[in-house]
Amino acid sequence: xxxxxxxxxxxxxxxxxxxxxxxxxxxxxxxxxxxxxxxxxxxxxxxxxxxxxxxxxxxxxxxxxxxxxxxxxxxxxxxxxxxxxxxxxxxxxxxxxxxxxxxxxxxxxxxxxxxxxxxxxxxxxxxxxxxxxxxxxxxxxxxxxxxxxxxxxxxxxxxxxxxxxxxxxxxxxxxxxxxxxxxxxxxxxxxxxxxxxxxxxxxxxxxxxxxxxxxxxxxxxxxxxxxxxxxxxxxxxxxxxxxxxxxxxxxxxxxxxxxxxxxxxxxxxxxxxxxxxxxxxxxxxxxxxxxxxxxxxxxxxxxxxxxxxxxxxxxxxxxxxxxxxxxxxxxxxxxxxxxxxxxxxxxxxxxxxxxxxxxxxxxxxxxxxxxxxxxxxxxxxxxxxxxxxxxxxxxxxxxxxxxxxxxxxxxxxxxxxxxxxxxxxxxxxxxxxxxxxxxxxxxxxxxxxxxxxxxxxxxxxxxxxxxxxxxxxxxxxxxxxxxxxxxxxxxxxxxxxxxxxxxxxxxxxxxxxxxxxx
Amino acid sequence: xxxxxxxxxxxxxxxxxxxxxxxxxxxxxxxxxxxxxxxxxxxxxxxxxxxxxxxxxxxxxxxxxxxxxxxxxxxxxxxxxxxxxxxxxxxxxxxxxxxxxxxxxxxxxxxxxxxxxxxxxxxxxxxxxxxxxxxxxxxxxxxxxxxxxxxxxxxxxxxxxxxxxxxxx
Numbered sequence: 001x002x003x004x005x006x007x008x009x010x011x012x013x014x015x016x017x018x019x020x021x022x023x024x025x026x027x028x029x030x031x032x033x034x035x036x037x038x039x040x041x042x043x044x045x046x047x048x049x050x051x052x053x054x055x056x057x058x059x060x061x062x063x064x065x066x067x068x069x070x071x072x073x074x075x076x077x078x079x080x081x082x083x084x085x086x087x088x089x090x091x092x093x094x095x096x097x098x099x100x101x102x103x104x105x106x107x108x109x110x111x112x113x114x115x116x117x118x119x120x121x122x123x124x125x126x127x128x129x130x131x132x133x134x135x136x137x138x139x140x141x142x143x144x145x146x147x148x149x150x151x152x153x154x155x156x157x158x159x160x161x162x163x164x165x166x167x168x169x170x171x172x173x174x175x176x177x178x179x180x181x182x183x184x185x186x187x188x189x190x191x192x193x194x195x196x197x198x199x200x201x202x203x204x205x206x207x208x209x210x211x212x213x214x215x216x217x218x219x220x221x222x223x224x225x226x227x228x229x230x231x232x233x234x235x236x237x238x239x240x241x242x243x244x245x246x247x248x249x250x251x252x253x254x255x256x257x258x259x260x261x262x263x264x265x266x267x268x269x270x271x272x273x274x275x276x277x278x279x280x281x282x283x284x285x286x287x288x289x290x291x292x293x294x295x296x297x298x299x300x301x302x303x304x305x306x307x308x309x310x311x312x313x314x315x316x317x318x319x320x321x322x323x324x325x326x327x328x329x330x331x332x333x334x335x336x337x338x339x340x341x342x343x344x345x346x347x348x349x350x351x352x353x354x355x356x357x358x359x360x361x362x363x364x365x366x367x368x369x370x371x372x373x374x375x376x377x378x379x380x381x382x383x384x385x386x387x388x389x390x391x392x393x394x395x396x397x398x399x400x401x402x403x404x405x406x407x408x409x410x411x412x413x414x415x416x417x418x419x420x421x422x423x424x425x426x427x428x429x430x431x432x433x434x435x436x437x438x439x440x441x442x443x444x445x446x447x448x449x450x451x452x453x454x455x456x457x458x459x460x461x462x463x464x465x466x467x468x469x470x471x472x473x474x475x476x477x478x479x480x481x482x483x484x485x486x487x488x489x490x491x492x493x494x495x496x497x498x499x500x501x502x503x504x505x506x507x508x509x510x511x512x513x514x515x516x517x518x
Numbered sequence: 519x520x521x522x523x524x525x526x527x528x529x530x531x532x533x534x535x536x537x538x539x540x541x542x543x544x545x546x547x548x549x550x551x552x553x554x555x556x557x558x559x560x561x562x563x564x565x566x567x568x569x570x571x572x573x574x575x576x577x578x579x580x581x582x583x584x585x586x587x588x589x590x591x592x593x594x595x596x597x598x599x600x601x602x603x604x605x606x607x608x609x610x611x612x613x614x615x616x617x618x619x620x621x622x623x624x625x626x627x628x629x630x631x632x633x634x635x636x637x638x639x640x641x642x643x644x645x646x647x648x649x650x651x652x653x654x655x656x657x658x659x660x661x662x663x664x665x666x667x668x669x670x671x672x673x674x675x676x677x678x679x680x681x682x683x684x685x686x687x
Binding site: 302430432434437440448450457465476477 | 523525526607608609617618619620621622623624625627628652653654655656657659
């Protein structure tokens with residue numbers, strides 16, 4: 001496969017940010033070629049500490065200082081003398097400058113053909129090295145302050161369940177993008193011309209869908225935040241009426257603040273959500289103040305979960321989550337990273353599914369996936385819980401179902417909270433069947449498919465014994481054969497010889513017609 | 519002795535019956551400690567400092583703990599007999615449990631690493647435990663009570679097959 005194969009058709013669209021010639025960055029240099037992050041980085045990272053110190057210090061001393069200067073050097077009795085204030089200030093500046101300088105000076109990174117390496121730390125030195133072809137996802141993150149300086153953080157994820165493998169903060173935005181392109185090109189197994197390493201251009205990106213701010217606002221309003229706010233308000237009002245003490249009104253203040261903050265966070269995180277596709281995988285852009293661009297290379301999605309809450313049924317929206325080995329369970333500050341579609345219509349869900357799983361493995365994917373989203377009973381070959389499961393699942397027993405296509409397993413759940421989980425056979429880790437005493441009495445079995453850590457936990461509840469056993473052995477066999485024919489880690493390399501599935505699943509399929517569209 | 523949820527047409531290897539003794543010792547010690555702790559109120563009640571505690575409560579607490587512990591010990595032989603594993607071409611099957619039955623299949627191609635561990639009691643009886651890890655944290659595939667030689671063989675076998683079949687994550 002030649003160097004530019006796969007990017008050919010998009011050559012004209014390649015961004016101009018990377019002119020040909022000996023450009024900067026990531027050329028496959030000698031082993032000792034190390035680079036440093038942008039010098040402003042520590043300030044951007046540590047600005048909260050600086051601001052906090054200024055506020056604490058300033059509150060006590062700023063008045064004194066102004067007053068002292070105003071009155072010609074004489075300070076007000078009891079206040080700190082001017083020289084003390086100034087020297088403390090100078091010391092603080094020097095300390096910060098030294099700490100920031102050292103942390104910048106000792107942080108170095110290197111991208112070679114096979115590895116990304118980062119050395120950091122002043123007293124406790126840390127050297128990290130990750131294999132490029134093990135990349136699970138790459139994020140380019142821009143916190144608000146970094147955006148002002150046009151800087152960006154590059155996050156390189158490997159399969160370690162959420163701990164960020166490599167964090168380069170901060171780089172010039174252009175350099176971050178170039179670095180991402182270089183890493184992805186190497187990870188994809190493209191041959192890099194050793195004489196012209198900078199010839200790697202960023203894979204052209206084609207925008208597939210964008211969500212309007214109105215959609216995000218609507219989704220936020222119809223979310224659990226509103227329900228929680230209403231319930232809390234009702235409680236407070238009830239207490240107010242019960243006790244008749246108006247002092248309880250004070251409770252509303254923190255309540256309003258909390259609800260407002262939750263709305264604000266949900267809205268700003270998902271605002272400007274755009275989904276694009278490139279030969280290097282699916283790229284998500286989002287964020288109002290802090291922006292983030294996530295790239296998930298082909299074949300890195302371990303499982304997909306589509307959910308719909310009862311409120312969203314009014315508008316027909318769905319939310320799509322993914323399990324990616326590098327993202328982990330999505331806790332902490334990285335919240336929301338596992339969302340690939342915060343609120344989408346059914347057609348948009350199909351589009352996104354088409355990007356993630358180009359090969360649905362079934363002749364009529366729209367019908368099958370729609371049946372998975374909101375179908376019931378045996379429609380489209382779904383196999384659901386037997387009638388006797390009514391005792392355990394009085395309402396949802398006809399929704400609890402599975403369907404195996406040639407390439408993926410679909411698990412469907414829930415009547416009120418609709419859920420559909422899709423796991424490609426290739427990405428099956430292990431399987432288990434479970435049966436408790438009550439289920440044994442009823443002849444029911446739970447099926448669980450283990451995926452990497454993430455928001456999606458694929459399961460099928462309360463299956464009939466025979467169909468559960470069939471699913472268990474069948475799925476093990478399907479997973480085994482999918483592993484043999486599976487696409488290689490380096491997605492631009494030819495897949496190993498085997499049954500020809502390439503037509504649908506080859507990298508260029510992203511530019512083909514989406515099979516999930518009617 | 520095949521449990522109903524296991525896949526049909528497979529012969530499961532059973533683990534060593536010595537595991538019964540190992541578990542009896544381990545759990546017996548645990549039970550002893552727990553029962554002692556649960557008897558503390560009773561002792562305090564009888565010796566004086568905690569006269570106020572109702573007698574029925576003082577007696578029933580350690581008794582309940584003791585009964586639960588005995589029940590756990592009684593189950594052990596059946597539990598051990600229920601544990602089994604089968605090596606197939608592409609994956610390893612593990613089954614176990616009496617009331618709460620579970621059967622799990624772990625593909626060789628998805629195994630990230632294999633742990634072999636030996637506790638003090640296990641060592642005295644020449645047994646080891648083998649634990650298989652995949653990229654998923656929910657894969658809880660442990661086989662206890664394998665004779666040391668069998669554990670070593672299984673480890674080598676699993677590693678070799680895993681390497682041959684590994685395909686990404």
